[in-house]
Amino acid sequence: NAGVTQTPKFQVLKTGQSMTLQCAQDMNHNSMYWYRQDPGMGLRLIYYSASEGTTDKGEVPNGYNVSRLNKREFSLRLESAAPSQTSVYFCASDEGYSNQPQHFGDGTRLSIL
């Protein structure tokens, strides 16, 4: 009963390094999302994928890229990490435009020095 699985759980990067955050869901959901959570600011949507083969920008997409690899997997890439991207990143999935709840992974805690 895994739900949404994110890897890694923790990561420390130096400014300018690149990395990819991985996310997989086993609920056969059509839609997947990447958020960042910063103190006092709630969750902000970075990118989302309404269905396999599509991706769209959210509220704060600059500095990030995404890939919907298949229906299960949605990755987030930081091409050149900056200290402003230090945050907790959450992946989520749901049935999209529906009255079903959104399901979240446990997050990736990313620090950029």
Place this chain on the structure above:
Amino acid sequence: KQEVTQIPAALSVPEGENLVLNCSFTDSAIYNLQWFRQDPGKGLTSLLLIQSSQREQTSGRLNASLDKSSGRSTLYIAASQPGDSATYLCAVRPGDYKLSFGAGTTVTVRA
């Protein structure tokens, strides 16, 4: 742009007291509203989802109400317990794929 506000940011109550958490949103044209719980170092867990046509939803000691016309939702937790200590977030779905989140209310229930 939908703005979601949760006041207060933090709340501390003695065990057994009822909890009342508030959520307000600026655009009443919503598809649904969701309440989530977040424990430290963890992701969000869905508690209740209220469809736009509904006035309230209940699950055990939890009850959430929705007043779209005034842009408000309230989460009631009856007879609070120390295990209810967590951050509670509300989120509205305007009518597409994207959820807009409030910053959350952090609740501490004192034994």
